[in-house]
Amino acid sequence: MRRLHSPITALASLALLLAACTGVQQAPTGSGGASASPSAPASACEPVSSEAAEPGTGGTVRVGIGGSADSLNPGLALLSEAFELFELVYDTPISITAEGEYEPELATEWSVAEDGVTWTVTLRDDATFHDGTPLTAEDVKFTLELYRDNPDFPYQSSYPDVFETITATDETTLEIVTSEPVGNFEYRMLFMYVLPMHIWEAEDALTFENEEMIGSGPFRLTEFVQNESVQLEAFEDYYAGRAIIDEVIFQTIENADARVTALTNGEIDLLGEFQVTAIPELRGQENIQVCVSDVAAGGSLTDIIFNVVSDEDCPQDDPATEDEDETGVCSGHPALKEVEVRQALAMATDKQELIAVAEGGLATPGIGLVPVGLGAFYASELTDYAFDPDAAAQMLEDAGYLDEDGDGVRECKADQDCENLTLRFNFPTDSDSAPREAEILASQWGAIGVALEIQGLDPDTLTSVCCPAFDYDVILWGWGSDPDPQFLLGVLVCSEIATGFSESGYCNPDYDELYEQQAVETDPEARLELIHEMQRIALEEVPYIIPYYSASYVAWRTDSFTGWSFDDPGLGQTDPSVLRAIAPIAAGE
Amino acid sequence: MSGRGGYLLSKVAWAIVTIFVVVTFNFFLFRVLPGDPAKAGTKDPRLNPASIAALEERFGLDKEVFLELSGGNPFDTQYFAYLGALSRGDFGVSYAFRDRQVIDLLGGALVNTLWLILPSQVLSIGFGVILGLIAAWRRRTAIDVGALSFSLFMWSLPTFFLGIILLFLGANWFGLPTSGRVTVGADYASFWDAAGDIVSHMFLPTLTLTLVLLGEYMLIMRSSVLEVFSEDYILTAKAKGLSTFRIIRDHALRNAMLPLVTLIAINLGFTVSGAIQVESVFSWPGIGSLTVQAVDQRDYPVLQGAFLLIAIAVVLANLVAEMVYSVLDPRVVEA
Numbered sequence: 017m018r019r020l021h022s023p024i025t026a027l028a029s030l031a032l033l034l035a036a037c038t039g040v041q042q043a044p045t046g047s048g049g050a051s052a053s054p055s056a057p058a059s060a061c062e063p064v065s066s067e068a069a070e071p072g073t074g075g076t077v078r079v080g081i082g083g084s085a086d087s088l089n090p091g092l093a094l095l096s097e098a099f100e101l102f103e104l105v106y107d108t109p110i111s112i113t114a115e116g117e118y119e120p121e122l123a124t125e126w127s128v129a130e131d132g133v134t135w136t137v138t139l140r141d142d143a144t145f146h147d148g149t150p151l152t153a154e155d156v157k158f159t160l161e162l163y164r165d166n167p168d169f170p171y172q173s174s175y176p177d178v179f180e181t182i183t184a185t186d187e188t189t190l191e192i193v194t195s196e197p198v199g200n201f202e203y204r205m206l207f208m209y210v211l212p213m214h215i216w217e218a219e220d221a222l223t224f225e226n227e228e229m230i231g232s233g234p235f236r237l238t239e240f241v242q243n244e245s246v247q248l249e250a251f252e253d254y255y256a257g258r259a260i261i262d263e264v265i266f267q268t269i270e271n272a273d274a275r276v277t278a279l280t281n282g283e284i285d286l287l288g289e290f291q292v293t294a295i296p297e298l299r300g301q302e303n304i305q306v307c308v309s310d311v312a313a314g315g316s317l318t319d320i321i322f323n324v325v326s327d328e329d330c331p332q333d334d335p336a337t338e339d340e341d342e343t344g345v346c347s348g349h350p351a352l353k354e355v356e357v358r359q360a361l362a363m364a365t366d367k368q369e370l371i372a373v374a375e376g377g378l379a380t381p382g383i384g385l386v387p388v389g390l391g392a393f394y395a396s397e398l399t400d401y402a403f404d405p406d407a408a409a410q411m412l413e414d415a416g417y418l419d420e421d422g423d424g425v426r427e428c429k430a431d432q433d434c435e436n437l438t439l440r441f442n443f444p445t446d447s448d449s450a451p452r453e454a455e456i457l458a459s460q461w462g463a464i465g466v467a468l469e470i471q472g473l474d475p476d477t478l479t480s481v482c483c484p485a486f487d488y489d490v491i492l493w494g495w496g497s498d499p500d501p502q503f504l505l506g507v508l509v510c511s512e513i514a515t516g517f518s519e520s521g522y523c524n525p526d527y528d529e530l531y532e533q534q535a536v537e538t539d540p541e542a543r544l545e546l547i548h549e550m551q552r553i554a555l556e557e558v559p560y561i562i563p564y565y566s567a568s569y570v571a572w573r574t575d576s577f578t579g580w581s582f583d584d585p586g587l588g589q590t591d592p593s594v595l596r597a598i599a600p601i602a603a604g605e
Numbered sequence: 606m607s608g609r610g611g612y613l614l615s616k617v618a619w620a621i622v623t624i625f626v627v628v629t630f631n632f633f634l635f636r637v638l639p640g641d642p643a644k645a646g647t648k649d650p651r652l653n654p655a656s657i658a659a660l661e662e663r664f665g666l667d668k669e670v671f672l673e674l675s676g677g678n679p680f681d682t683q684y685f686a687y688l689g690a691l692s693r694g695d696f697g698v699s700y701a702f703r704d705r706q707v708i709d710l711l712g713g714a715l716v717n718t719l720w721l722i723l724p725s726q727v728l729s730i731g732f733g734v735i736l737g738l739i740a741a742w743r744r745r746t747a748i749d750v751g752a753l754s755f756s757l758f759m760w761s762l763p764t765f766f767l768g769i770i771l772l773f774l775g776a777n778w779f780g781l782p783t784s785g786r787v788t789v790g791a792d793y794a795s796f797w798d799a800a801g802d803i804v805s806h807m808f809l810p811t812l813t814l815t816l817v818l819l820g821e822y823m824l825i826m827r828s829s830v831l832e833v834f835s836e837d838y839i840l841t842a843k844a845k846g847l848s849t850f851r852i853i854r855d856h857a858l859r860n861a862m863l864p865l866v867t868l869i870a871i872n873l874g875f876t877v878s879g880a881i882q883v884e885s886v887f888s889w890p891g892i893g894s895l896t897v898q899a900v901d902q903r904d905y906p907v908l909q910g911a912f913l914l915i916a917i918a919v920v921l922a923n924l925v926a927e928m929v930y931s932v933l934d935p936r937v938v939e940a
Binding site for chain 2: 076078225239241242243244245247263265267268269270271273274275277278280281283476
């Protein structure tokens with residue numbers, strides 16, 4: 017999870033978040049992940065032609081991608097391109113289906129004892145690593161401990177951090193005691209790529225390049241050339257059966273237009289990253305299937321952030337760090353601290369217009385920080401503010417904001433330290449669509465007497481005015497979500513104001529209490545209820561307006577391979593489950 | 606000191622000073638920009654403070670930038686650590702590709718860049734010189750106007766635009782590959798298959814770069830030949846009854862080459878920076894692509910390394926140009 021359009025990432029290694037590949041390891045496109053369709057499942061796509069092709073076996077699938085894995089060491093990697101590989105080369109104890117349900121992978125079953133902290137995990141006994149060594153509970157224990165005990169691992173160390181003791185009671189059984197009850201045990205196992213102990217125990221995990229990448233997954237690495245290509249071959253002894261194809265090649269094609277051309281001239285078979293503007297062109301091509309799902313894969317969302325930090329919560333100098341950057345400026349517009357003003361702005365925002373302009377009409381209007389792609393976590397029962405500029409204007413009127421000098425911008429109230437409702441509006445310059453969205457918002461909000469001073473900022477500069485400085489009024493930005501909503505819900509927690517994780521400075525003890533509760537709630541249903549309630553509070557108090565959740569789209573050739581997934585709303589075509597199922601179309605078709 | 610030896614020595618000394626200034630300037634340039642990776646890192650919610658501290662220590666970001674003034678060794682800083690490492694040929698470890706040595710990344714990219722640039726340079730110089738000569742020789746004819754228009758057009762065309770157009774045409778009409786150096790994972794039946802594959806991958810980027818560079822060479826060549834043609838000694842040569850071919854070969858070309866040598870030297874220097882736009886369009890994994898990525902990711906060590914490499918290349922190319930100059934035109938040594 018990470019801000020979109022923004023290489024906010026681990027120290028000293030920043031992710032390449034090209035507009036299209038805003039990936040993080042969140043449901044690496046691979047896991048097709050946490051995308052479940054809510055009430056009305058959007059049919060991902062319809063086959064363009066009924067293929068009567070005879071499926072064969074073997075063959076090489078070529079996938080065009082925009083970036084390249086930053087590291088083959090699962091502990092060190094940051095980019096989605098790397099996690100896409102890990103999904104294919106490694107197994108994890110638990111995985112997630114396209115519908116967002118957790119399912120067994122290496123673990124056949126898992127349960128928690130009465131005490132709420134002792135988990136017993138049973139592993140399958142027929143998995144082997146690519147070098148022929150059997151995979152046992154010792155390997156899983158070694159892996160979990162390796163990730164947990166290396167704080168230098170930017171992502172992998174956070175999942176098992178509550179696993180206090182990990183014991184392999186026999187070859188196939190693992191006992192894990194957590195420091196406190198955890199509500200998202202399965203999620204914590206999702207990215208625990210099981211490493212072969214016999215290889216890794218002799219290595220320094222912080223510098224190990226892992227060039228051979230021995231795992232137990234359905235594909236094994238044959239060659240990796242950074243920034244150029246990755247070659248994988250089917251693992252013959254995969255416990256669930258060998259893939260039908262022989263080989264998968266990921267080819268790095270930096271230029272977005274070149275990627276599209278590579279698909280149309282047959283250089284590649286599958287394209288997962290392209291611009292929405294290429295969709296009409298691709299749809300007109302022969303032998304090419306385009307799938308668009310308005311249910312975002314994993315869930316990337318665009319957000320409008322209001323600076324609502326109160327004077328009491330404004331971050332103070334921390335004498336321990338002597339870091340001036342930790343000091344809050346807290347220069348937010350006073351009117352935005354009033355919930356009525358924020359609600360009025362929400363009512364004045366025409367999300368459909370934003371979606372039409374920024375996303376080619378392919379996105380779902382947003383409600384809260386939990387994207388529709390997160391399935392049951394998404395509070396589908398909530399109703400968004402209806403677009404109603406007149407009512408919005410009336411609300412501002414009632415709140416005491418009048419335009420008495422007739423310049424079209426409402427004046428502040430007498431007791432406020434401001435002249436009128438002119439808001440500073442910032443967006444990251446690495447987003448293609450943000451400038452247009454800013455203009456649209458300026459006209460929509462202008463209609464109710466709120467003016468914007470628009471300024472695009474370099475993402476790092478934006479971070480420095482954002483948080484924890486709170487030296488802004490409104491920011492247009494975005495997030496990519498994990499399959500589990502806990503991290504993103506955490507941006508509204510009071511204690512994160514000083515850390516810079518909270519972008520809005522929002523603080524509400526009721527919300528915090530719910531957040532604490534869901535973190536330790538082991539009953540999934542009860543946890544869902546808490547999470548829905550948190551979304552309701554956020555919608556009512558409007559620290560954010562969520563204009564939309566982005567759609568996902570994918571295109572592939574219909575004349576080379578068959579068996580691509582049509583029903584996965586997340587469209588994760590490089591998920592192991594899809595790449596194991598596809599087959600070449602026999603020659604002569 | 607005087608004479609050619611002294612001339613060269615002073616040029617070499619200047620080159621070394623220039624490179625040192627560039628090293629220092631680059632080091633501070635990157636650090637005054639917003640977006641210190643250490644600061645950016647703290648914004649990632651999943652990084653805990655221990656993790657940040659550990660990373661900072663590993664990359665030396667916990668030290669002062671220039672001088673340690675709060676007691677302790679004043680030279681125990683990022684800048685002096687960098688100079689020390691450089692003097693040992695150690696360019697450091699990439700921030701973004703964490704487990705890779707910068708020198709390895711740069712080395713691999715440099716080889717790829719040279720593969721792309723050298724053929725383009727040779728072709729564009731060759732065709733540019735010939736075209737410029739012909740245009741000057743056939744001045745004010747249709748050939749001259751045609752060659753001039755063509756060169757001006759190519760010179761003013763944005764590289765990425767020409768690249769994209771050629772990519773579309775080449776890929777859709779002739780089935781040429783859109784990216785990379787070779788077909789990944791191909792099994793070649795013979796040496797000729799392999800060579801054919803490499804050439805087909807090189808064709809479009811090389812063509813793009815050749816066309817873009819050609820215009821400039823042609824224009825310089827044409828105008829300098831025209832200038833030489835107006836000199837008295839050419840008139841003398843004509844009066845002696847020499848053939849046009851001999852006039853060009855023996856009298857015009859050598860003098861007309863002087864401005865071209867400058868241009869070639871400068872271009873060759875910048876060659877190492879990679880044709881950034883061509884490399885991006887055709888996903889050519891050279892120095893240009895690497896630099897763009899490093900900028901995106903604020904990968905200081907790679908950027909510093911790349912800038913240093915480019916600076917050295919430019920300085921060296923200029924040095925070579927001055928040496929060639931001293932041979933072509935001995936007057937510069939005395940000047």
